[in-house]
Amino acid sequence: MFIDELVKAIKEKRSNVVVGLDPRIESIPEVVKGRYFNQYGKTLKAVAEAILEFNKEIIDNVCDVVAAVKPQIAFYEQYGLEGLDAYIKTCKYAKEKGLLIIGDIKRGDIGTTSKAYANAHLGNVDIEGVEHETFAVDSITVNPYLGGDTLEEFIEDINEFGKGMFVLVKTSNPGSGQLQDLVVEGKRIYEVVAEMVDNLSQKTLGTCGYSSVGAVVAATYPEQAKTLRKSMPKSYFLVPGYGAQGASADDIVDCFNEDGLGAVINSSRGIIFAYKKSEKGYTQEKYGEAARKEALDMRDAINKALESNGKCYW
Numbered sequence: 001m002f003i004d005e006l007v008k009a010i011k012e013k014r015s016n017v018v019v020g021l022d023p024r025i026e027s028i029p030e031v032v033k034g035r036y037f038n039q040y041g042k043t044l045k046a047v048a049e050a051i052l053e054f055n056k057e058i059i060d061n062v063c064d065v066v067a068a069v070k071p072q073i074a075f076y077e078q079y080g081l082e083g084l085d086a087y088i089k090t091c092k093y094a095k096e097k098g099l100l101i102i103g104d105i106k107r108g109d110i111g112t113t114s115k116a117y118a119n120a121h122l123g124n125v126d127i128e129g130v131e132h133e134t135f136a137v138d139s140i141t142v143n144p145y146l147g148g149d150t151l152e153e154f155i156e157d158i159n160e161f162g163k164g165m166f167v168l169v170k171t172s173n174p175g176s177g178q179l180q181d182l183v184v185e186g187k188r189i190y191e192v193v194a195e196m197v198d199n200l201s202q203k204t205l206g207t208c209g210y211s212s213v214g215a216v217v218a219a220t221y222p223e224q225a226k227t228l229r230k231s232m233p234k235s236y237f238l239v240p241g242y243g244a245q246g247a248s249a250d251d252i253v254d255c256f257n258e259d260g261l262g263a264v265i266n267s268s269r270g271i272i273f274a275y276k277k278s279e280k281g282y283t284q285e286k287y288g289e290a291a292r293k294e295a296l297d298m299r300d301a302i303n304k305a306l307e308s309n310g311k312c313y314w
């Protein structure tokens with residue numbers, strides 16, 4: 001089951017870090033993309049090849065330091081089929097390197113359509129009795145805006161295929177409060193979503209005691225995260241906002257339970273494009289090493305903050 005594998009990886013690697021594989025062609029080092037532009041011109045094919053080479057180097061450098069990777073599909077989808085091919089190959093490579101994959105797809109639609117998303121990203125598609133795995137990731141992010149029935153559609157595949165999902169509860173963006181913080185019948189909308197997540201978590205408990213239905217709770221709103229931690233005790237939090245969006249290790253402590261578990265912290269740009277921090281002596285030629293160094297620093301900073309609050313598991 002996804003959650004048991006995630007907790008196992010966290011404990012083995014002593015790391016609560018997730019690296020977001022969000023490639024932006026403008027930030028991929030010239031030493032990588034230049035070769036593909038020479039070979040294929042400024043084409044979708046060249047970009048997709050550059051992304052794949054870049055991702056593989058990042059994965060090679062962080063696979064023993066992080067619990068999971070989180071490719072955000074928009075960064076691939078924007079390059080059409082070539083881009084999606086790079087997404088699939090990236091996921092396959094990460095899997096070969098022993099990493100868990102959280103496909104950041106943020107889907108959600110009416111029931112039968114959600115089921116099609118579940119088939120694509122969690123389960124299988126059935127072509128007249130022949131099963132095919134299309135995107136093959138371990139867990140996904142899901143948008144709850146259409147209501148609880150639409151989230152239920154993912155549960156069957158989560159249980160059948162041992163997968164997981166993280167439901168958007170409190171997001172990191174500046175406008176997240178506009179809808180999520182509204183008070184309706186005495187409760188904030190994000191609290192209502194948290195109740196839905198908590199109910200679903202009971203149906204998907206792993207042997208580790210946590211559930212394969214988790215929640216996205218942003219590091220940029222630590223006060224809300226503290227309350228949410230109590231409302232969803234069995235759900236793992238996927239915590240974005242660390243690094244590039246301004247949150248630090250101290251901001252994520254309350255996303256963890258007293259047992260030192262309960263959250264994975266994502267950083268995308270801050271790690272994969274760390275080579276740009278030339279003041280640290282990083283170079284574009286050694287962009288993989290720079291990512292590794294930043295992932296190690298992030299792991300250690302989080303462990304230190306947890307330790308000083310009596311919440312370090314190891």
Ligand SMILES: O=C(O)c1cc(=O)[nH]c(=O)n1[C@@H]1O[C@H](COP(=O)(O)O)[C@@H](O)[C@H]1O
Pocket residue numbers: 020022072104141170171172173216218240241242243244245266267268269270
């Ligand atoms: O679901 C997410 O991962 C997510 C939710 C959220 O509230 N905020 C957020 O930034 N994210 C994603 O987390 C990643 C953050 O990237 P960086 O800001 O570069 O670390 C991006 O892939 C976002 O799409």
